[in-house]
Amino acid sequence: MSDIKWLPDGQKTFDKLMAAVPEAMRDAIKPKLLQMLAGKAAGQPVSGDLVKTWVKEDLPEPQRSALMAALGMKPDGDQKPAAPVAAAAGWQGNAEVMFERMLQEVPDMMREVFRGKLMGIANEKAKGGPIAEDHILSIVKEIVPDPFKTNILKAFATMGGVDLSNLEKLIESTPGGQETVIGLLHAVQAEFGYCPREAVTMISQRKCVPMAVMYRLLTCYSAFRLQKPGKHVVTVCTSTGAYVNGGGALLKQIKDKIAKTGANITVETARDLGCANVAPAIMVDGEIFSGVQAQAKLEQIFSESN
Amino acid sequence: MADIKWLPDGQETFDKVIAAVPEGMRAAMKPKLIEMLAAKAGGKKISRKIVEAWVKEDLPEPQRSVLMAALGLDRPAAKADAAAVKKAAWKVKGAVKNAADLAKMKAAGQELLAPKTLRITVSSASCGLAKGAETVAAALQDAVKKQKVNADVVLVGSNGMSWAEPMVSVIKAGKPCIVYGNVTADAAAGIVKAAAAGKIVEDLALMRVDSIKVDVTGEKIKYAADKAPAAALAKVKDGSKIDFFKKQLKIVSRNAGIIAPDRIEEYIGLGGYQALAKALGSMKPADVIKEVKESKLRGRGGAGFPAGIKWEACSKAAGDKKYIVCNGSEGDPEIGLHKSFLESDPHMLIEGMLLAGYAVGADEGYVYLNDRYVLAVERVQTAIEQAEKVGLLGKNILGSGFSFTLKVKRGGGAYVCGEETALLNALEGSFAEPRPRPPLPVHQGLNGKPTVVNNLETLSTVSAIVLKGGKWFAGIGTPASKGTKIVALSGNVARPCWVEVAMGTVIGDIITAFAGGTASGKKVKAFQTGGPSGGILPASQLKLKLDYDALGKAGSLLGSGGLLVMDEDCDVVDVARFLTEFFLEESCGKCTPCREGVKRLNEIVSCIADGRGTKAQLALVKTMGEAMSAACFCALGKTAAAPILTVMKHFPKDVNGKMLKTIN
Ligand SMILES: Cc1cc2nc3c(=O)[nH]c(=O)nc-3n(C[C@H](O)[C@H](O)[C@H](O)COP(=O)(O)O)c2cc1C
Ligand code: SF4
Numbered sequence: 001m002s003d004i005k006w007l008p009d010g011q012k013t014f015d016k017l018m019a020a021v022p023e024a025m026r027d028a029i030k031p032k033l034l035q036m037l038a039g040k041a042a043g044q045p046v047s048g049d050l051v052k053t054w055v056k057e058d059l060p061e062p063q064r065s066a067l068m069a070a071l072g073m074k075p076d077g078d079q080k081p082a083a084p085v086a087a088a089a090g091w092q093g094n095a096e097v098m099f100e101r102m103l104q105e106v107p108d109m110m111r112e113v114f115r116g117k118l119m120g121i122a123n124e125k126a127k128g129g130p131i132a133e134d135h136i137l138s139i140v141k142e143i144v145p146d147p148f149k150t151n152i153l154k155a156f157a158t159m160g161g162v163d164l165s166n167l168e169k170l171i172e173s174t175p176g177g178q179e180t181v182i183g184l185l186h187a188v189q190a191e192f193g194y195c196p197r198e199a200v201t202m203i204s205q206r207k208c209v210p211m212a213v214m215y216r217l218l219t220c221y222s223a224f225r226l227q228k229p230g231k232h233v234v235t236v237c238t239s240t241g242a243y244v245n246g247g248g249a250l251l252k253q254i255k256d257k258i259a260k261t262g263a264n265i266t267v268e269t270a271r272d273l274g275c276a277n278v279a280p281a282i283m284v285d286g287e288i289f290s291g292v293q294a295q296a297k298l299e300q301i302f303s304e305s306n
Numbered sequence: 307m308a309d310i311k312w313l314p315d316g317q318e319t320f321d322k323v324i325a326a327v328p329e330g331m332r333a334a335m336k337p338k339l340i341e342m343l344a345a346k347a348g349g350k351k352i353s354r355k356i357v358e359a360w361v362k363e364d365l366p367e368p369q370r371s372v373l374m375a376a377l378g379l380d381r382p383a384a385k386a387d388a389a390a391v392k393k394a395a396w397k398v399k400g401a402v403k404n405a406a407d408l409a410k411m412k413a414a415g416q417e418l419l420a421p422k423t424l425r426i427t428v429s430s431a432s433c434g435l436a437k438g439a440e441t442v443a444a445a446l447q448d449a450v451k452k453q454k455v456n457a458d459v460v461l462v463g464s465n466g467m468s469w470a471e472p473m474v475s476v477i478k479a480g481k482p483c484i485v486y487g488n489v490t491a492d493a494a495a496g497i498v499k500a501a502a503a504g505k506i507v508e509d510l511a512l513m514r515v516d517s518i519k520v521d522v523t524g525e526k527i528k529y530a531a532d533k534a535p536a537a538a539l540a541k542v543k544d545g546s547k548i549d550f551f552k553k554q555l556k557i558v559s560r561n562a563g564i565i566a567p568d569r570i571e572e573y574i575g576l577g578g579y580q581a582l583a584k585a586l587g588s589m590k591p592a593d594v595i596k597e598v599k600e601s602k603l604r605g606r607g608g609a610g611f612p613a614g615i616k617w618e619a620c621s622k623a624a625g626d627k628k629y630i631v632c633n634g635s636e637g638d639p640e641i642g643l644h645k646s647f648l649e650s651d652p653h654m655l656i657e658g659m660l661l662a663g664y665a666v667g668a669d670e671g672y673v674y675l676n677d678r679y680v681l682a683v684e685r686v687q688t689a690i691e692q693a694e695k696v697g698l699l700g701k702n703i704l705g706s707g708f709s710f711t712l713k714v715k716r717g718g719g720a721y722v723c724g725e726e727t728a729l730l731n732a733l734e735g736s737f738a739e740p741r742p743r744p745p746l747p748v749h750q751g752l753n754g755k756p757t758v759v760n761n762l763e764t765l766s767t768v769s770a771i772v773l774k775g776g777k778w779f780a781g782i783g784t785p786a787s788k789g790t791k792i793v794a795l796s797g798n799v800a801r802p803c804w805v806e807v808a809m810g811t812v813i814g815d816i817i818t819a820f821a822g823g824t825a826s827g828k829k830v831k832a833f834q835t836g837g838p839s840g841g842i843l844p845a846s847q848l849k850l851k852l853d854y855d856a857l858g859k860a861g862s863l864l865g866s867g868g869l870l871v872m873d874e875d876c877d878v879v880d881v882a883r884f885l886t887e888f889f890l891e892e893s894c895g896k897c898t899p900c901r902e903g904v905k906r907l908n909e910i911v912s913c914i915a916d917g918r919g920t921k922a923q924l925a926l927v928k929t930m931g932e933a934m935s936a937a938c939f940c941a942l943g944k945t946a947a948a949p950i951l952t953v954m955k956h957f958p959k960d961v962n963g964k965m966l967k968t969i970n
Contacts, residue, residue, distance in 0.1 A: 066333065178735035182718045186677070209735075220738045220894070221718025223677040240838070241796030243884050244872055245825070271637075271721075271888060273678055281436055286680060290436040296374075303326075 004038050009048035013071060017051065020070035072112025088123065090130030098136040101155050105148040162198040166191055171206050178209050181217060185224055193233070194225035229266035232301045235283040237273040242280050250280045254298065263302050310344050316352035319377065323357065326376035395688075396568050402696045404705050405583050408574065411696070415575020419518075419565070420527050424457035424501055425477040426450070428489075429563055431464035431649040432681055438491070439472035445494035446474070453495070455502045463650020465563025467550065469801040470512055473563075476501040482530035484542065487512040506542060513545035519560055521577025522770045553819050555782065555808045557790050558766050562650035567685045570692040573653040579698055581769035582660050586706035589772075594665040595621060598768060600776025602788040607633050607724070607761030608836070608865050608941075610787075610854040613768075616758060620748040621666040623756035628668035630659050631733065631752060631759045634675040634682070635717060635724035637892075638837030638868050644762050646804060647792060648675075648682045651766075652689035656699070656712060658765035661772055663710045666758055671712045673762075674729055677719040686714045721892035725940050726759040728894070739896045740940040761866065763792055783809030786855040787864075793852070795821040797833075797870040807852065814848030817871055824873040832872040832957070836865025838885045839945035841952035842878055861952055878957050879964050882950040883908075883915035889946040900943025903934045911950050919964045924954060 006014075014037070021029055037046060040054045055067050068074075088096075099122065106114045118139060125135040140152050170187055174180050181203060188199045195218060204214045218224045236251045251269065258265055273281055273288065281290040282298070289297045312320075320343070327335050343352060346360040361373045402408050419425070428434070428443040443461060450457045467473065470487030474497060477483045484506055486497060493510055500507045517528045545551050565572035573579075585594050599614030620628060632655060636644055648655065659671045675683050690712050693699040701709045720738035722728045727741035730752050751757025767789060771779045780788050787809035793816060794804040800822035807816060817823060817830065824830060830845045841862035843850070850856055854864050872878065890908040895901045907930055910923050931947030938944045954961050 179733065181735045182732065183715065185718075186716055216737060217718070217735075221677075221720050223717075223719035239796070240834075240870055240881070240884065240888075241802070244797040244870065244876060244881065270678055283678075288432050288436040290433075293436065293438050 004034060004041065005045040007045050007047045010046035010051055013048040013051040014046070016071060017055065017067055020067055069109070072109070088119065088131050089126065089128055092130050092132040095131045095133045095136055098133060098156060099131070102136060102140055102144070102152050105144070105152055162192065162196045164199060164202055167199055167202060171203065177207055178213075181207060181209055181214070182221065185218065189224060193229050194227055196228075230264040231304070232264075232285055233266045233268060234298070234301070235268045235270050235273065237281045237283075238269040238271050239273065240271075245280070250282070257302065261302060265301060310340060310347070311351040313351050313353045315354040316357055319354040319357040320352070322377055323361065323373055326373055396566070396692075398570055398692050398695050400696065402574075402579070402698055402704070405587065408579060408583055408704075411571055411574045412577070412580075413575075415569075415571035415573070415578075416520075416527060417575075418458070418569065418572055419575050420477060420479070420529060421458060422479050424455065424479075425460060425475075426457050426498070426501065427460045427462040427475045427477070427564075427566075429464050429471060429473040430461040431646045433464055433468045433646060434471040434473070435681070437471045441491045442472050442474065442489050442494060445491035446498060449495040449498040453498055453502065455498055457498070457501070460566045461568075462564060462566050463562045464646045465650075466559065466646070466804045466806075467512075467801075468646075468803045473512070475515075477529060478504060480530070483515040483518075485512045485515060485545065486510040508541060511542045513548055514542045515545045518564055518576070519556075520575075521580060522557060522560070522774045523577070525577065527576075549819050550803075550805070553807065553811075553815075554805050555790050556806050557770050558654065558763060559647055559651070559792060559804075559806045561654065562647055565651065567650055567652055568688045568692075570653060570689065570696060570698075573651065577773070578653055578769075579657055581772040582657055582664075582698070583704055585661055585664055585772055586704050586708055591621065591665045591667060594661060594772060597772055597776040598665070601771045601779035602776075603764065603767060603771060603779065604787065604854060605761055606763035606767075606791065606866060607726075608863065610864065613760060613764050616748060616760070617662065617666050619746075620668075620756050620758045623749050625756050626667075627670075627753075627755045628666055629752045629755055629757040630662045630666070630668045630671040630765075631726075631729065631747075631757055632659060632671070632673040632762050632765055633724065633726060633729055633759055634673060634679070634762045635721075635729060636676045636679070636866070637721035637724045638866055644792065644866070645676070645679050645682050647766075648679070648762060649685050652682075652686045653693070654766045654769065655686070655762055656689055656693055658768040659712060660699070660703070660710055661768050662758055662760065662765060664708050666756075668758070669709050669711065671710065672733055672752070673712065673714040674723075674733060675714060675716055677717045679716075683714055683716050690714060720894070721888075722894045722940070722942055725942065728940070729759065730757065737894075739894045742939075763866075784851060784853045784856075787853045791852055791864070791867050793867045793869050795869050795871065798824045798826060798873045798876065799871050800825045800827075810851045810853055812848075813850050813852060813869065816852070816869065817848070821871070824871060826873045826875065828873040828875065830871055831874045831876055832878050832881075834862070834870040834872075834881075834949075835868065836863035837868050838888050839863065839941065839948050840865055840868075841948050842872075842882065842956070843952065844956040847956075861948075861955070877915075877960070878953050879911075879915045879950075879960050882953045883911045885949040886911045886946065889942065893942065893946075897937075897939035897943065899934050899937040900939065900946065903930060903938070903943060904946050906930065907934075907947060907950070914950075914961070914964050917964050918966050919961070920966055924961070927951065927954065 018026060018030065036058060037051065037054055040058060041050060052071055052073055055064060055071065056073065059067065102118070103111055103115055121139055122131045122135050125138065126132065140149055144152060167188060170184065174184065184203050185195055188195050192199065200214050200218070201211065203209070204211050218226060234254060236254065238251065254267055258267065273283060281288055282294045284297050284301060323339070324332060324336060342364065343357065343360055346364060347356050350356070358377060361370065361377060365373060400407065400411060402411055426446055428439050428446065430439045430443065443459060447459050450459060464471070467487065472489050474486045474489045475483050476497065478501060481504055486507065487510065489497070489510060493507070496507050516530045517526045519526055561573065561576050565576060595614055595617050598617060601614070603613045604610040605613060634644065634648065655673065663669065663671055673686055675686070690699060697703065699710060699712055703710065715733060717723055717732055718738065722740065723732045723738050725740045726747055727743060728738055730747060731741065732738055733752055747757045747759050749756055751759065782789050790806050790808050792804060792806045795817065796802050799817065803820055805816070805820045813833065830848065832842050832844055833848065834840045834842045835857055841860070843860060843862055847860055850860055852864065857864050872881065886904070886908045889904045893900050893904045907927070910927055913919060914923060927947065927950055931951045934947055935944045
């Protein structure tokens with residue numbers, strides 16, 4: 001394995017390929033595939049295209065077709081070779097990050113096809129020059145349908161920093177001093193999912209509360225997060241009632257599953273969800289679920305967060 | 307695979323099923339699923355119905371739920387609709403400037419509660435919502451629209467029967483109210499259809515209710531005509547004759563589950579704000595205090611201090627700015643019993659705070675709520691806005707010259723903020739730490755001004771006392787503990803729930819009558835009252851009465867009314883470890899005996915719970931318990947050793963079993 005040299009897109013393509021292999025077999029198969037690939041590369045650095053050629057030419061069916069599909073390659077029979085994805089002539093500002101962010105909204109399977117198409121449009125807009133942020137923005141606004149459009153635009157708003165305009169308005173409409181800080185922090189966390197430093201600093205300055213005090217408040221109250229959480233936050237009830245009924249099992253089940261799937265989910269516990277009467281309860285992004293509803297909700301967020 | 311024949315809709319449905327299988331597993335699972343499906347079809351062509359039935363009947367959980375969701379079988383109505391039911395904000399009409407306005411609004415409220423058409427309510431406190439009340443409400447809404455029935459679908463609170471959530475009640479003119487339990491969205495259409503026809507879906511019906519109490523004075527709204535019930539009705543039990551309600555005495559929680567928390571008219575329809583009108587109209591502040599003193603109402607938040615005496619002290623304190631603060635910290639890791647109540651009837655608390663403000667001469671109040679109680683914060687906020695809109699909060703209330711403003715504040719999440727001085731710190735935006743006392747809050751509380759801090763149940767009880775008199779209230783309960791108490795049952799119980807019972811009710815009876823004993827069907831081994839600092843008591847003490855003094859003498863406390871049940875298989879030493887760990891997490895660190903004490907205590911108790919205990923450790927736990935109860939700054943530290951100490955006292959066998967055999 002040490003004798004494989006990767007180009008960045010080669011590594012990426014290979015990872016995608018591995019993701020398409022059923023989980024249970026992944027570990028067993030990986031060394032074999034690497035060995036085959038190394039043979040194909042014959043000492044050359046492995047590019048994305050090489051991985052694709054290898055899949056197309058060397059793999060046996062049915063794996064071949066399945067993996068070709070997973071890599072977004074056209075199935076056989078289609079005589080026309082897939083149009084190569086044109087490269088951008090260059091990027092300005094955050095344009096490349098924005099372009100990638102836009103593609104994230106496309107389901108895995110179709111992403112590569114879209115990449116080519118959208119890149120073409122972007123190049124057209126840029127008229128051969130480097131692609132600017134405005135070009136991407138106009139693509140999103142003109143072509144992308146909702147709800148993806150809204151999601152993407154929202155993501156753009158906070159790109160490269162934290163958009164504090166809502167907080168600014170809120171501070172202006174909240175008279176008072178330090179007694180308003182906890183409420184403001186709740187609002188910050190509701191907007192960002194955690195308390196970003198920029199927001200905390202703004203409150204500190206406007207309300208004339210030293211950062212040291214802000215930090216102590218943020219840490220002595222358990223409601224506040226200083227780190228950005230995952231895509232979803234699951235809070236598991238650890239009330240005494242739930243504990244007596246073996247509530248630890250659910251927490252463990254969720255943690256294990258996250259460890260296994262690498263899902264982008266943050267797990268927290270709370271002793272006072274106030275719902276031990278429907279235990280074991282969980283809170284997902286602020287909404288409480290129990291029993292069958294809880295299981296179904298968990299399945300849903302796991303499938304979304306992979 | 308060749309032997310399967312598809313109908314087009316069957317193929318389509320099956321594709322949906324496959325799409326819901328995680329990608330990585332799809333190829334592997336498909337043949338297996340088809341095999342199962344073929345078996346189900348038994349040679350017939352596969353239709354959508356067969357696929358759906360197969361998912362519903364044959365698949366194991368959790369796959370079943372997931373796939374049902376994927377096929378849209380669990381929720382006929384879109385989630386967006388559900389949000390619409392919730393968000394369709396209720397608009398209050400009219401103002402309440404005097405007693406006549408109040409009477410008018412009372413009539414309007416009763417019209418809503420017992421309309422000439424049809425009222426369908428869905429219990430939507432957190433416990434109901436957690437079990438899908440929102441989708442049920444949406445499905446009902448949908449059915450009402452589709453069947454063109456003229457009905458008011460209302461989100462109400464919870465009546466305490468948590469195990470039967472979500473519940474739906476149907477109120478039709480001239481008929482008794484029918485309450486359905488464990489309702490799913492699937493059942494909604496049937497319920498609406500039956501309701502419109504004046505019929506009953508018998509297998510879902512929990513009970514019927516013939517009348518509801520308007521307030522504590524004995525006035526009632528009769529739902530049913532007084533005739534003998536029809537044949538179909540006879541099969542549905544009369545709610546007032548079911549043990550669950552018969553054995554309760556509902557004073558504070560009497561409206562919960564009946565009224566919509568976001569319609570002030572409905573609270574007023576059931577006699578709401580009458581106590582306020584009475585106090586402002588015909589009583590001096592001192593008279594209100596006198597009634598509360600006479601009622602012998604004691605604080606429901608833990609310490610059990612007489613509310614009247616606290617109010618009197620505050621009213622006498624020097625200063626013209628005073629505050630009323632409601633303690634809704636509810637940090638006990640048990641059940642959040644008041645949350646459900648508050649989500650069901652927020653106006654009861656607001657009226658109590660108004661009365662407290664009038665009695666002590668305060669013009670500003672704060673409702674401090676646990677940071678997890680997002681829905682309760684929302685509902686209290688809505689209630690405050692409505693009271694302001696009609697003029698029951700604000701300036702010159704009911705033309706009396708008395709003014710009062712109220713704000714709700716969400717806490718930051720720290721158990722110690724339940725302690726009243728730490729709570730005041732939190733309200734001021736300071737750290738979660740208790741303050742030295744004296745000065746007492748009634749002398750120097752919020753912002754250094756005289757402040758009454760009361761538990762939310764204490765405050766919610768006051769309106770009934772003012773309306774019916776302190777003597778009446780003092781006639782209920784035991785010599786040391788008057789009135790009623792909300793108790794929440796959790797842990798190993800067959801039917802988790804919350805109930806309101808007269809003080810003096812025997813604890814064992816509460817467990818059997820309301821919660822149906824243990825969930826496992828085994829004997830009760832231990833129980834704990836009063837939250838984490840309460841003692842863990844053995845089954846032999848089940849005959850104890852709900853009473854501040856009796857529980858105190860037994861080494862526990864009434865606390866805020868949690869009742870945790872453990873069965874024979876429960877490892878009580880491990881529960882004590884769990885609770886010690888809770889104190890370790892929640893100690894604020896202000897004082898050394900607690901900060902260092904809980905850490906060491908947790909080390910020792912964990913060691914014992916793991917089966918590596920020594921006699922020396924047991925002796926040390928005792929000494930530490932004594933030292934901490936003497937030296938800690940607040941009750942959190944003072945009582946942190948209570949769980950392990952009571953376990954050592956009452957369950958010596960369990961503790962002995964955890965001793966290291968080689969040393970001892
Ligand atoms: C650690 C600790 C936690 C407490 N938690 C609560 C609570 O959650 N709710 C409450 O009403 N009182 C709580 N108390 C009691 C309060 O300090 C205070 O006695 C009570 O709010 C007074 O109101 P009452 O007289 O109406 O009971 C707690 C006390 C301590 C020491
Ligand atoms: S006893 Fe514990 S919680 Fe109370 S002040 Fe001391 S350290 Fe803080």
